[in-house]
Amino acid sequence: MVAKEKKHEAEEELEEVETTEADPTEAEEIDIPELSEVEALTEKFNEMEDKFLRARAEIANMSNRNKNEREQLVRYRSQDLGKKLLPAIDNLERALATEVTDDQGASLKKGVEMVLESLSVALKEEGITEIKAEGEAFDPNLHQAVQTVPVDDDHKADTIVTVLQKGYQLHDRVLRPAMVVVAQ
Amino acid sequence: MVAKEKKHEAEEELEEVETTEADPTEAEEIDIPELSEVEALTEKFNEMEDKFLRARAEIANMSNRNKNEREQLVRYRSQDLGKKLLPAIDNLERALATEVTDDQGASLKKGVEMVLESLSVALKEEGITEIKAEGEAFDPNLHQAVQTVPVDDDHKADTIVTVLQKGYQLHDRVLRPAMVVVAQ
Missing domain, CATH: 4.10.290 (Bacteriorhodopsin Fragment)
Structure with missing residues (x-):
């Protein structure tokens, strides 16, 4: 065992x-x-x-x-929608340039003005602002020169004479540069 | 030792x-x-x-x-800006309801129409769409009843008869319910 x-x-x-x-x-x-x-x-x-x-x-x-x-x-969440709104704002501003001759036209124009104002406030609240351009020094990061005019007494070299299309930025990011005429 | x-x-x-x-x-x-x-x-x-x-x-x-x-x-990045754009869209739609009598007025109206169309496209691309309402069954999650009318042959109980203000949603989130008249 x-x-x-x-x-x-x-x-x-x-x-x-x-x-x-x-x-x-x-x-x-x-x-x-x-x-x-x-x-x-x-x-x-x-x-x-x-x-x-x-x-x-x-x-x-x-x-x-x-x-x-x-x-x-x-911070940049409104970048895409903001960018897409810019042509609408351009068109509203262009529409406001129309001369109106009667009360209906004036009432329509008043309505468009109010819309533009409310859009501008909404964009500003999201950090989207117009790029300063007219009279400013030309900055290739913010401005796109599409035309030049000769320097004169009122316009120093490399300053912006006219804005052809407004530019916009979201905080520090350029959504669209301003299209400008520069003195040279 | x-x-x-x-x-x-x-x-x-x-x-x-x-x-x-x-x-x-x-x-x-x-x-x-x-x-x-x-x-x-x-x-x-x-x-x-x-x-x-x-x-x-x-x-x-x-x-x-x-x-x-x-x-x-x-997914919801455009919620805040989108919400703020709704009153602008309401105002543009109201402006379009204005009767115009001359070419300038018609041109202004045409411009506003184009703007509305471009805004609608921009919102859709961000996932913001109109809430279906007219003729639909009343849904308290999407619609806000502000008035009721008696049920008749054309309008069954708890269906929407008229939309007083359009509602919008961002994907599944309601940005603003539709303000509606309901048959009851």
Whole structure:
């Protein structure tokens, strides 16, 4: 009985060794003496701590990056719709240049004026403003010169004489440069 | 001589013990047998691994959360400007209702029509559309009843008879409900 049990135990041990050998990592751990196990564990811990610290840094970076992205998205959210409204505003301004001769025409014009005013307020609230141009120094970032006239007493070189089409900017971004005539 | 040395050694030992006792942490470490150090290190490692795994999960969560936030910001970016444009559109539509009697008036009206058309296209491109109302079943999420008329052969109960002011929605969000007359 005892002999049989011993044999059985031996077989179990053999099986265990075989199983362990199938996993090289665990096999190593078993072979390493106690002090090396401490060293190995310390190394494993240091590696994990390093991974954790890098993950924590990544969290901080992501948080900052996302905050900036959100701010940019909010700041410039009206860029596309704002840009598309500019031709409508041009057309309304052109319509206002029409001479009217009767009360109906005058009433229509009054209505258009009110619309333009409300559009202008809406755009301003979203950060969209007209680019200063007439009389200003020509700035290729804000103005597009489509014509030049000779410099005279009233108009110094590189200043804007006339605005042919208004320009608009959203905060610091130009939605459309002003089309201008420049003295040269 | 030997007794003196012994005594000296004993004194040194005493001193060492005193020094060690001054630092309780080190005293503990010295007292713990080798196996406990492995256990302590394993526990430290497991805790650190747990912290790392939680940080990694947080990174995945943040990434998803920020993607959703960005998508929402982009999807509804035109909400504020779009809402502010609605009174301008109302006014242009009212202006178009004006009867004109001469060429100037007709030209002004033509200009306003073009502006309305371009505004409507711009809004549609941003996802802003008119809320269906006339003839539709009354839906308190989309329509605001400001008046009721008796049900008759042409108008079933709880259907919209007339639209007093157009409503608009940005994708699934109502910017402004339609103001309607409902049959009841």
